[in-house]
Amino acid sequence: RRHKFWETQPVGQFKDIGDTSLPEGPIELPTPLSEVKQEPYNLPNLYEWITCDMSSEDMCNEVFNLLSNNYVEDDENMFRFNYSKEFLCWAFQPPGFFKSWHIGVRVKSSKKLVAFITGVPARIRVRDEVVNMAEINFLCVHKKLRSKRLAPVMIKEVTRRVHLENIWQAAYTAGVVLPTPMATCQYWHRSLNPKKLIDVGFSRLGARMTMSRTIKLYKLPESTVTAGFRKMELHDVPAVTRLLRTYLSQFVVAPDFDENDVEHWLLPKENVVDSYLVESPETHEVTDFCSFYTLPSTILGNQNYSTLTAAYSYYNVSTKTPLLQLMNDALIVAKQKDYDVFNALDVMDNESFLKELKFGPGDGKLHYYLYNYRIRHALKPSELGLVLL
Numbered sequence: 001r002r003h004k005f006w007e008t009q010p011v012g013q014f015k016d017i018g019d020t021s022l023p024e025g026p027i028e029l030p031t032p033l034s035e036v037k038q039e040p041y042n043l044p045n046l047y048e049w050i051t052c053d054m055s056s057e058d059m060c061n062e063v064f065n066l067l068s069n070n071y072v073e074d075d076e077n078m079f080r081f082n083y084s085k086e087f088l089c090w091a092f093q094p095p096g097f098f099k100s101w102h103i104g105v106r107v108k109s110s111k112k113l114v115a116f117i118t119g120v121p122a123r124i125r126v127r128d129e130v131v132n133m134a135e136i137n138f139l140c141v142h143k144k145l146r147s148k149r150l151a152p153v154m155i156k157e158v159t160r161r162v163h164l165e166n167i168w169q170a171a172y173t174a175g176v177v178l179p180t181p182m183a184t185c186q187y188w189h190r191s192l193n194p195k196k197l198i199d200v201g202f203s204r205l206g207a208r209m210t211m212s213r214t215i216k217l218y219k220l221p222e223s224t225v226t227a228g229f230r231k232m233e234l235h236d237v238p239a240v241t242r243l244l245r246t247y248l249s250q251f252v253v254a255p256d257f258d259e260n261d262v263e264h265w266l267l268p269k270e271n272v273v274d275s276y277l278v279e280s281p282e283t284h285e286v287t288d289f290c291s292f293y294t295l296p297s298t299i300l301g302n303q304n305y306s307t308l309t310a311a312y313s314y315y316n317v318s319t320k321t322p323l324l325q326l327m328n329d330a331l332i333v334a335k336q337k338d339y340d341v342f343n344a345l346d347v348m349d350n351e352s353f354l355k356e357l358k359f360g361p362g363d364g365k366l367h368y369y370l371y372n373y374r375i376r377h378a379l380k381p382s383e384l385g386l387v388l389l
């Protein structure tokens, strides 16, 4: 019964791998809006759809609580993502967002929220085509309702609502292999608080290593080293947009950010996203940029700690400061802000600094997917310029 659902969907199928006769691009053509199913898909009897209005505090709380207790855990079920409420409100409401793409499932009787899925609009370039897509994320079914086949109907419903907005492609990631990854990335972790990471079982003491030797190994300077390194501010949006668009143009798949997108996704927001840039002291030109987003994890079953604070590498551009030095300054800032760990994928040019900055490989992979868009060969991570939350 592997992939019974995905075999029915317009995605690259395993049987098509290597079939060079199939053209790159959309798999199915758009249908006239009048032919898109007008009413929601049927849910099992006890459940009903709800469109989640994330501008409502109560709704934000319900979504936060569902995800906090039921969203993605690591392979050993020791940690669970714990996105903050302000992070979720930010993630769901970028420029041009559609409320109808914030989809929940309630129990009819109790009105309890038991499942969720979101889409946000994104212009994503694939080679030289800019495609209007939906970024699908935060698919979550309550632990008690797993294997009731709710996920396929939720995916079909968000697809239907995306089609109603005349959008026919999507991008998503998963820790599992589905038909068919457009890229498969390795994740890496850089310890900032090695003692806590070892205490909670995130890391293990290296062979022939003592704790004090390990703490010394990961020690970072108290302050950043690059002249002109500072937090990004609103007036930097045009310069950062130019820098980012030029940098991302080299990748096969990357967001087509404009100034509105940069203002939303990259302007620093407390406890959500941090962005820094290098402004040349001589010319006042913005030459480099680095950013990370804040995604804590609940530590499941540890007496001394309840939360792992993690920074996730977002978009980084180096044109003058060596990327190694720029990212070391990002580590220094993350340590100053008391993060426990700094995570990164081996996408873009990240491979060039991971080992040297003492990142260790994680125990899993993150697979990237496109919906209704065929890429002839899976991309190398270094060809991918897209980071999803």
Ligand SMILES: COc1cccc(CC(=N)NC(=O)c2cccnc2OC2CCNCC2)c1
Pocket: 072, 073, 074, 075, 079, 080, 081, 173, 175, 187, 188, 295, 297, 308, 312, 343, 344, 345, 362, 364, 366, 388, 389
């Ligand atoms: C440490 O706490 C965890 C809690 C849940 C899962 C994992 C492992 C994992 N699955 N990690 C990643 O997917 C990951 C590792 C490095 C960078 N980005 C990542 O995922 C991002 C992007 C995809 N959506 C989730 C966050 C770790």
